[in-house]
Amino acid sequence: MEKQRNHPSPLKFWLWFNPIGRQAGGWAYILHRITALGLTFYLYLHLIVLGLLAKGPDGYDQFLVLAHSPLFVFGELLVVAAGILHGLNGMRIALTTLGVSVTRQKQLFFGLMAIAAIAILVFGIRMFTV
Amino acid sequence: MSPAKWNIILKIHRQKQGEAPHFEEFPMQVDPDEYVLDAVERVWAFMDRSLCFRHACHHSTCGACGMRVNDVEKLTCITPIREVTRDGATLKVEPLRNFPVVSDLAVDMGTFYSRMETVGARAVLPVSEAEIENPPTTWDADESQYIRLADCIECGLCISACPAAATSTEYLGPAVLAGAQDQGLKRNLKLLELVDSEDGLWRCHSAFECTAVCPSFVDPARRIMDLRMQVIEERFKRLFRKP
Known part of the structure; x- marks a missing residue:
């Protein structure tokens, strides 16, 4: 049974998120997984919120009041950030798969993440000020 | 010192x-x-x-x-x-x-060595056959002459570093896929079904950790990306091939 301890297993999915000893590509992998899970969670949340429409105008109006709270707006910013990070990192994966920038994937990752940081900042400023 | x-x-x-x-x-x-x-x-x-x-x-x-x-x-x-x-x-x-x-x-490296044999990667090559390989189409010929799969020492570092390999016993892993790429689908079309599968090259999620830890500079991640291009090309050709 001892042989199983170090053996690959679907139950070891938490190792996907272990950042210890990882390098740039590994960080990109972790970020991609976390944002994917976050966006999947949001999708279900979104469907639940849409379901409020079935409860009539009053129920939906109550939700709209909640949707304007700073905490909710911050949550929306997290969704936007996850979408940007996942989308741009996905571009890195698609490009390298097609043989583009394979030997410079690290620089590609950092470049795309710099663009993501600027985009998230712009969205954040607009969402909290407009 | x-x-x-x-x-x-x-x-x-x-x-x-x-x-x-x-x-x-x-x-x-x-x-x-x-x-x-x-x-x-x-x-x-x-x-x-x-x-x-x-x-x-x-x-x-x-x-x-x-x-x-x-x-x-x-x-x-x-x-x-x-x-x-x-x-x-x-x-x-x-x-x-x-x-x-x-x-x-x-x-225990047994399964890993068996898989290397399955894709036709040989641990030791005769000098006459260890020539600099033909560079894949997506590689620059000048730089690829220094990146030879013949340099792979089957140490398993790439399998250990690969996050995708942590959750699947059946995943072929970086070194094995690199071995398949070195063979090339043109040379050995039987590899297509093996690598173009759930536990083949599509389980790789481009973490590039294999290349980061490789002590022989074999660059397994780059080879996996090249193999993907080979598979896409072959599948595309089959769309237009008469049965």
Whole structure:
């Protein structure tokens, strides 16, 4: 049974998120997984919120009041950030798969993440000020 | 060579049959320009003869001494102690991940070697056949002449570092896929079904950790990307081929 301890297993999915000893590509992998899970969670949340429409105008109006709270707006910013990070990192994966920038994937990752940081900042400023 | 000695604590993963895995610490004085494998051997020679680990050539040719050193995959025979720790610090040594532990630092590489054979990768090539391979179409010919799969020493560091390999026993893994790429679908079309599968090259999620830890600069991740292009090309051709 001892042989199983170090053996690959679907139950070891938490190792996907272990950042210890990882390098740039590994960080990109972790970020991609976390944002994917976050966006999947949001999708279900979104469907639940849409379901409020079935409860009539009053129920939906109550939700709209909640949707304007700073905490909710911050949550929306997290969704936007996850979408940007996942989308741009996905571009890195698609490009390298097609043989583009394979030997410079690290620089590609950092470049795309710099663009993501600027985009998230712009969205954040607009969402909290407009 | 620096004459100054360092005092370090070698923290080694121990696990015998029937035992739970644990760490044992061995304080020792080392020359920082020695290699990690030298320190491990010193434990075996002077402190604990029951320590089990794999090693042979001591010059990065056999690929036997791959281990995790302070959480990063290293070929311990060419990793100077100076590069991975400092005077007065702890140096943690563990077996490779994603391989069954046989004892202490030794892992079972059997399945990995079998898969390398399945894709036609040979551990040893005759000199007449070890010529510089034809560069894949997506590679620059000038740089690819230095990246040869013949340099792969089957150390398993890439499999250990791969996050996708942590959750699937059936995943072929970076070195095996690199071996398939070296064969090429043009040379061996039978590889198509093997690599274009759930546990083949599409399970790779482009973490590039394999390339980061490869001690022979074989660049497995780049080979996987090239193999994907080969598979896409072949599948595309079949769309327009008469049955």
